[in-house]
Amino acid sequence: MARVLEVHDLEKSFGGVVAARDINVTIDEGETIGIIGANGAGKTTFVNMVTGYLRPSAGRIEFMGRSILGMAPRRITTLGLCRSFQVPQVFGSETVFENVMIAMGIAESRGPALLAPLFAPARAARAETHMARYQIADYRDVAADALPQGVRKLLDIAMATVRKPKLVMLDEPTSGISVEEKFGLMDIIMAALREEETTVLFIEHDMEIVERYVSRVLAFYQGEIICDAPPAEALEDPRVKEFVVGQELHRSTHGAEETGNA
Ligand SMILES: Nc1ncnc2c1ncn2[C@@H]1O[C@H](COP(=O)(O)OP(=O)(O)O)[C@@H](O)[C@H]1O
Numbered sequence: 001m002a003r004v005l006e007v008h009d010l011e012k013s014f015g016g017v018v019a020a021r022d023i024n025v026t027i028d029e030g031e032t033i034g035i036i037g038a039n040g041a042g043k044t045t046f047v048n049m050v051t052g053y054l055r056p057s058a059g060r061i062e063f064m065g066r067s068i069l070g071m072a073p074r075r076i077t078t079l080g081l082c083r084s085f086q087v088p089q090v091f092g093s094e095t096v097f098e099n100v101m102i103a104m105g106i107a108e109s110r111g112p113a114l115l116a117p118l119f120a121p122a123r124a125a126r127a128e129t130h131m132a133r134y135q136i137a138d139y140r141d142v143a144a145d146a147l148p149q150g151v152r153k154l155l156d157i158a159m160a161t162v163r164k165p166k167l168v169m170l171d172e173p174t175s176g177i178s179v180e181e182k183f184g185l186m187d188i189i190m191a192a193l194r195e196e197e198t199t200v201l202f203i204e205h206d207m208e209i210v211e212r213y214v215s216r217v218l219a220f221y222q223g224e225i226i227c228d229a230p231p232a233e234a235l236e237d238p239r240v241k242e243f244v245v246g247q248e249l250h251r252s253t254h255g256a257e258e259t260g261n262a
């Protein structure tokens with residue numbers, strides 16, 4: 001199977017805080033990877049470094065066999081490594097259809113301007129197909145601000161994947177979604193990504209979601225990967241139980257902090 005991502009000895013410090021240390025990961029085509037870890041463990045920092053939003057203090061990052069270290073996020077996106085953020089990045093007053101069209105327009109623009117008409121019929125047809133794949137076509141003409149949270153999440157991920165990336169990294173795709181809705185949402189996302197043959201890595205707090213959807217778990221604790229294993233093994237690992245699963249139980253009993261990008 002083809003190697004998609006290779007990360008070697010990645011490090012990041014913010015002043016005195018070490019947010020990432022000794023991060024070594026390789027990801028192959030077709031894997032479904034779940035990142036777990038308590039708040040502040042370094043999960044988002046890892047995704048930010050790999051997608052170009054943060055410059056690592058040290059280390060190497062290779063995507064599809066070439067170094068992407070120091071590249072701007074937009075350039076990395078162009079190569080086929082895309083991401084979503086914990087808080088949906090949608091245009092609130094535009095409709096679902098318009099949002100998808102704008103995302104496609106941005107993805108397909110070359111040079112300084114969107115020279116081709118944004119609402120070209122060929123693009124509109126592709127937008128319809130993409131909306132259908134993410135099961136948001138029923139909301140086609142609804143403004144993003146008026147969408148139920150789950151649909152807004154789907155729109156956000158649909159927009160992040162208009163390029164049909166090789167690899168996508170989703171930062172907490174189920175945050176802010178009720179327990180009853182989470183599985184339905186993940187079913188749609190995973191089916192869409194499978195159809196597009198996109199390898200996926202996502203950050204997740206709910207261990208039931210992790211168990212159901214991932215082939216491999218990366219557990220973060222204090223900026224380090226303390227376990228890299230299939231879910232059955234990872235969730236039984238003593239350190240994971242103590243530093244991740246235990247923390248999550250505490251978190252869910254005492255009210256999860258579901259907002260913000262931290
Ligand atoms: N831009 C930043 N400036 C300073 N410290 C940061 C910054 N981003 C993250 N951190 C710190 O790095 C650590 C890891 O944060 P983060 O990657 O956001 O954790 P997670 O996503 O696992 O909750 C935390 O201690 C956080 O406070």
Ligand SMILES: [Mg+2]
Nearest residue numbers: 043044261262
């Ligand atoms: Mg985070």
